[in-house]
Amino acid sequence: xxxxxxxxxxxxxxxxxxxxxxxxxxxxxxxxxxxxxxxxxxxxxxxxxxxxxxxxxxxxxxxxxxxxxxxxxxxxxxxxxxxxxxxxxxxxxxxxxxxxxxxxxxxxxxxxxxxxxxxxxxxxxxxxxxxxxxxxxxxxxxxxxxxxxxxxxxxxxxxxxxxxxxxxxxxxxxxxxxxxxxxxxxxxxxxxxxxxxxxxxxxxxxxxxxxxxxxxxxxxxxxxxxxxxxxxxxxxxxxxxxxxxxxxxxxxxxxxxxxxxxxxxxxxxxxxxxxxxxxxxxxxxxxxxxxxxxxxxxxxxxxxxxxxxxxxxxxxxxxxxxxxxxxxxxxxxxx
Ligand code: ATP
Numbered sequence: 638x639x640x641x642x643x644x645x646x647x648x649x650x651x652x653x654x655x656x657x658x659x660x661x662x663x664x665x666x667x668x669x670x671x672x673x674x675x676x677x678x679x680x681x682x683x684x685x686x687x688x689x690x691x692x693x694x695x696x697x698x699x700x701x702x703x704x705x706x707x708x709x710x711x712x713x714x715x716x717x718x719x720x721x722x723x724x725x726x727x728x729x730x731x732x733x734x735x736x737x738x739x740x741x742x743x744x745x746x747x748x749x750x751x752x753x754x755x756x757x758x759x760x761x762x763x764x765x766x767x768x769x770x771x772x773x774x775x776x777x778x779x780x781x782x783x784x785x786x787x788x789x790x791x792x793x794x795x796x797x798x799x800x801x802x803x804x805x806x807x808x809x810x811x812x813x814x815x816x817x818x819x820x821x822x823x824x825x826x827x828x829x830x831x832x833x834x835x836x837x838x839x840x841x842x843x844x845x846x847x848x849x850x851x852x853x854x855x856x857x858x859x860x861x862x863x864x865x866x867x868x869x870x871x872x873x874x875x876x877x878x879x880x881x882x883x884x885x886x887x888x889x890x891x892x893x894x895x896x897x898x899x900x901x902x903x904x905x906x907x908x909x910x911x912x913x914x915x916x917x918x919x920x921x922x923x924x925x926x927x928x929x930x931x932x933x934x935x936x937x938x939x940x941x942x943x944x945x946x947x948x949x950x951x952x953x954x955x956x957x958x959x960x961x962x963x964x965x966x967x968x969x970x971x972x
Contacts, residue, residue, distance in 0.1 A: 639699050639713065639790035639824050640665045641686065646695035648681055655681050657848035658695070668817050668825045670835045672871070673845035679828045680795055682845070686826060687716050687793050699790070715784035716793040719800055721776045723768040723783075729755075730764040733783045747786075754782040757819065758812065774805040778812065785816070792820075794827040798834065806831075814838055832874050836860070844868050866967040869894045875924060877961070878935045884909070890962035890970060897924065897938035899959035902945065907952025911935065916943045927953065 641663040648656040655678045663669045671679040684690040686697065688709035696703050704712055723732050733754060734747045755761045758778040768776055777797060784792060794813070798806045814837065817825055829835055835842050836856045844851040844859065844867075852859060852868045863869035869877045877894045885893045902925065911927035914934055923943035926934040937953060945951065962970045 640701075641791065641824065641826075642696070642698040642701075643686075644696045644698075646682070646685060646697060647693045648678075648685055648690065649693045654693075655848050656685065656693075659845075659848075659850055660695075661843060661850065661853055663824060663826065664840075666822055666824055668827065668838055668840045670827045670829060670839035670842045671845060672829060672832075672835045672842055673851075674871075675830070677845045678848045679845055683716075683793055683795055683826060683828050686791070687714055688712050689716075713790035714793055715787045715789035715791075716795065717777075717780050717784050717797045719796040721768070721780045721800075723776060723779055725768055728765050728767060729760060729771070729779050729782075732768070732779055733786055736783065736787055750786040750788075751782070754785040757785070757816070758782050772805075773801050774809055777801065777809060781813070781816070785820070789823065792823050792825040794825065796828055796830065799830070806834075810834055810837065832872070836872075842872070844871060862969070863894075863961065864969045866892060866894065866963050869961055869963075869969075875936045875938070879933070880931050880935070882931075884929075884931055885962075888960060888962055891965045892963040892967070894961035894963065895955045895959060897936045899956040900935065900937040900953050901956065902937055902939065902951045902953050904952075904954050906954055908954045910950060910952055913945045913947050913949045913951060915947060916945055918942055927951065929953065 643659055643661050646656055646659045647654060659682060671682060673679055681690060685692050688707060692705050697705055699712065730751055733751045737747045755764055758781060760778055760782055763771060763775060798809055801809060827838060839856055841853055841855055842859055843853045846867055852864045859868060859872045863872060873896060875897050877896050879892050879894050881892045885891060909929045911929035913925060914928050915926040917924040923939045925937045925939060925943055925945050927937060929935050958972060961972055964970050
């Protein structure tokens with residue numbers, strides 16, 4: 638079980654500062670997810686925690702002990718990469734036991750641990766196969782298995798599902814959630830681009846922007862109480878609708894944000910008039926794109942199949958209590 642403390646961590650590559658003073662506490666056994674746009678520094682922050690990159694300044698502590706200068710192998714971490722990084726000439730069993738053998742672990746004990754991990758990840762039938770004889774999803778499970786057998790205090794994942802197709806991504810995501818439940822003492826830190834992975838796996842999500850922490854909170858906190866336009870626009874799909882000018886003036890804000898599910902078409906007291914531009918049927922829901930004269934189209938989510946046709950004029954109204962207000966700096970000022 639490990640608690641991590643990051644204090645004013647900075648990282649520069651030459652003159653280019655990539656991580657600009659990140660502080661946070663990650664609790665023992667917590668599943669923390671780092672999200673943010675491409676290039677914001679998610680992978681770099683993970684690599685600093687792993688010890689694969691050197692921290693320029695600030696302190697990183699595991700259970701109160703500063704580990705800035707500790708080599709990766711001494712940190713009690715295991716890392717799973719997007720690229721699997723399996724040895725092609727070794728069987729699944731050998732790939733999973735190699736690290737333990739290097740560490741001088743007893744053969745019998747190695748076998749037991751590999752078999753237990755293989756069982757947990759449904760890899761038992763494949764232990765004698767080579768990586769090229771496996772599907773992408775199975776290879777990623779081997780990479781996860783190899784990390785499990787090391788019994789790490791901290792599990793680090795760098796976009797582990799991004800090479801998998803949609804169905805396998807979902808299945809493996811569920812495996813990772815189960816793994817976290819069954820290894821409830823293991824702290825996990827997970828980097829992803831994927832909204833759904835972040836929302837479904839995380840105990841807490843950390844949104845990074847340009848090397849700085851924008852907000853840390855539970856998935857619901859970030860969804861319901863984003864502290865900035867940036868976080869509000871980043872968390873949730875479809876993206877939150879943002880309105881400014883006269884639309885926001887009424888609410889005494891520079892910008893207001895309303896999620897698609899908090900707008901109602903043809904409800905009582907319709908506030909704005911719009912024209913249907915397009916509708917998307919997703920089966921369980923429909924997304925209606927409306928031009929209400931706000932520049933960007935506004936998206937409304939309706940449950941079931943929409944009756945609204947392109948060209949139709951409708952009135953829409955926001956649900957009370959669900960209008961996010963933001964000031965000129967993009968900071969939330971309340972709802
Ligand atoms: P992505 O989602 O695209 O993987 P990221 O948020 O994980 O992005 P990082 O990979 O951490 O971003 O990179 C952050 C910035 O640091 C980028 O501008 C990248 O070009 C730069 N960077 C990363 N590693 C190095 C390096 N070894 N040398 C120089 N610059 C680097």
